[in-house]
Amino acid sequence: MRPDDFPEIRALPLFRDMAEEGFHALMRGAYVQNFPPQVDLIREGEPSDFLHVLLDGLVELFATWNGRETLLATTRPVTTFILAATIRDAPYLMAARTMTRARVVLIPSEDVRAAFDADPAFARAIVADLAQSYRSVVKNTKDLKLRSSLERLANYLLREQRRAGAAPAFDLPFDKRRLASLLGMTPENLSRAFKSLQAYGVATDGGRIAIGDQADLERFAKPNPLIDDRST
Amino acid sequence: MRPDDFPEIRALPLFRDMAEEGFHALMRGAYVQNFPPQVDLIREGEPSDFLHVLLDGLVELFATWNGRETLLATTRPVTTFILAATIRDAPYLMAARTMTRARVVLIPSEDVRAAFDADPAFARAIVADLAQSYRSVVKNTKDLKLRSSLERLANYLLREQRRAGAAPAFDLPFDKRRLASLLGMTPENLSRAFKSLQAYGVATDGGRIAIGDQADLERFAKPNPLIDDRST
DNA sequence: GTCGAGGATTGATAAATATCAATCAATGAA
DNA sequence: TTCATTGATTGATATTTATCAATCCTCGAC
Numbered sequence: 429m430r431p432d433d434f435p436e437i438r439a440l441p442l443f444r445d446m447a448e449e450g451f452h453a454l455m456r457g458a459y460v461q462n463f464p465p466q467v468d469l470i471r472e473g474e475p476s477d478f479l480h481v482l483l484d485g486l487v488e489l490f491a492t493w494n495g496r497e498t499l500l501a502t503t504r505p506v507t508t509f510i511l512a513a514t515i516r517d518a519p520y521l522m523a524a525r526t527m528t529r530a531r532v533v534l535i536p537s538e539d540v541r542a543a544f545d546a547d548p549a550f551a552r553a554i555v556a557d558l559a560q561s562y563r564s565v566v567k568n569t570k571d572l573k574l575r576s577s578l579e580r581l582a583n584y585l586l587r588e589q590r591r592a593g594a595a596p597a598f599d600l601p602f603d604k605r606r607l608a609s610l611l612g613m614t615p616e617n618l619s620r621a622f623k624s625l626q627a628y629g630v631a632t633d634g635g636r637i638a639i640g641d642q643a644d645l646e647r648f649a650k651p652n653p654l655i656d657d658r659s660t
Numbered sequence: 661m662r663p664d665d666f667p668e669i670r671a672l673p674l675f676r677d678m679a680e681e682g683f684h685a686l687m688r689g690a691y692v693q694n695f696p697p698q699v700d701l702i703r704e705g706e707p708s709d710f711l712h713v714l715l716d717g718l719v720e721l722f723a724t725w726n727g728r729e730t731l732l733a734t735t736r737p738v739t740t741f742i743l744a745a746t747i748r749d750a751p752y753l754m755a756a757r758t759m760t761r762a763r764v765v766l767i768p769s770e771d772v773r774a775a776f777d778a779d780p781a782f783a784r785a786i787v788a789d790l791a792q793s794y795r796s797v798v799k800n801t802k803d804l805k806l807r808s809s810l811e812r813l814a815n816y817l818l819r820e821q822r823r824a825g826a827a828p829a830f831d832l833p834f835d836k837r838r839l840a841s842l843l844g845m846t847p848e849n850l851s852r853a854f855k856s857l858q859a860y861g862v863a864t865d866g867g868r869i870a871i872g873d874q875a876d877l878e879r880f881a882k883p884n885p886l887i888d889d890r891s892t
Numbered sequence: 893g894t895c896g897a898g899g900a901t902t903g904a905t906a907a908a909t910a911t912c913a914a915t916c917a918a919t920g921a922a
Numbered sequence: 923t924t925c926a927t928t929g930a931t932t933g934a935t936a937t938t939t940a941t942c943a944a945t946c947c948t949c950g951a952c
Contacts, residue, residue, distance in 0.1 A: 493806040512791040558790040559744040565797040574725040
């Protein structure tokens with residue numbers, strides 16, 4: 429592990445409040461790996477031997493069943509992923525694959541569980557992280573069950589816009605094929621959905637989105653913090 | 661609180677390993693309430709003042725948006741619910757309503773958070789509970805995104821059957837209107853789905869389900885532990 | 893027992909979404 | 923540059939799912 433990786437990891441909410449000693453113990457067992465794009469990091473059903481921390485690049489989390497595949501989430505730096513499996517010492521429920529070149533820290537799951545027992549501040553951070561992750565998935569379920577695909581897209585755009593600093597134009601973080609899968613629709617349908625949203629002032633140019641009439645789009649999308657605020 | 665409520669609560673995985681003193685401190689601030697059927701216990705968006713423990717009866721957890729409503733889960737005794745909101749001190753994401761007469765213990769959220777800080781065994785139990793809840797919702801998301809409504813019903817029946825001790829016949833735990841909402845479909849569609857499953861040996865008589873040909877149904881449903889095993 | 897009320901079912905139709913096939917456009921390798 | 927590959931879009935069609943309306947049960951109140 430490069431020494432300058434430490435501060436980035438240390439700054440994560442999950443590790444921020446750890447005692448110095450425990451953090452170093454964790455880092456001693458950890459190591460960094462570099463991956464090319466399109467590499468499987470994790471396969472569904474495998475034992476969860478490592479907690480992963482993404483330092484650079486993009487990683488997609490997806491699941492498969494009966495020959496079908498769906499995108500469940502994407503992670504951007506710097507974030508941890510698959511904490512729950514690590515804690516439960518249970519098989520991964522999602523697979524992970526690099527979308528770009530990526531640099532990832534692998535921390536042995538045993539060490540994480542040991543640190544949890546040893547450091548109350550770390551325990552608190554883990555609980556906060558899990559509770560937040562849980563709530564985030566519940567919000568996603570509400571999105572899926574209560575909204576049509578067009579409504580999901582409209583609200584997704586508003587969320588991405590907010591992440592981009594509420595600017596009237598922003599870029600999609602990945603291709604539309606993946607976005608379709610994330611939103612639970614086909615690429616063809618996504619194309620048509622974008623076209624339908626033109627009526628509410630949404631313009632697209634490749635992966636660039638421009639929201640012409642904020643109020644109009646929001647009137648249609650009816651965003652709700654209990655679904656769309658993915659931070660609390 | 662009736663003294664004979666204590667053992668039931670104490671036996672829950674969440675409280676089982678707590679130090680005696682901490683458990684009693686929690687119980688001192690807690691109180692029991694009895695509710696008639698169809699009473700709102702919790703409304704979406706309200707501050708999460710209490711952790712709830714269901715002692716008797718059935719409670720449904722649901723969510724609404726834009727005039728639509730969907731059932732997200734049901735709880736049976738003895739279980740806690742909405743732990744994540746309590747921990748995060750964040751608004752409830754789901755509403756809760758009694759389906760039958762119900763007896764519920766209310767534990768002030770502050771007390772739960774205090775006990776978390778004071779008792780490492782309780783902290784461990786909370787983490788285990790949250791990690792498990794998270795994984796359970798992820799499995800549900802995979803079910804929703806990867807399967808058709810007919811496939812969801814088939815797998816739901818297999819899960820309920822297993823819960824009923826793998827018997828060839830068992831009763832649905834609530835009415836079909838609710839089941840339809842839980843599975844993300846309309847009651848009309850559920851009726852037709854049951855009819856379609858007759859081809860795989862599923863017979864219904866009111867809320868009673870008989871699985872005539874286990875292997876045949878499983879061949880169609882393709883159950884998968886990474887979706888359908890809701891206990892790990 | 894009779895009567896209602898609410899859930900369940902059925903049929904007809906509409907809407908949403910997926911599939912299939914055919915371009916079209918962008919991008920990177922040679 | 924040119925070609926090949928991959929993603930995006932479009933149109934036509936099929937499938938899935940929802941909606942609407944009309945019964946049909948079932949079960950509890952009286």
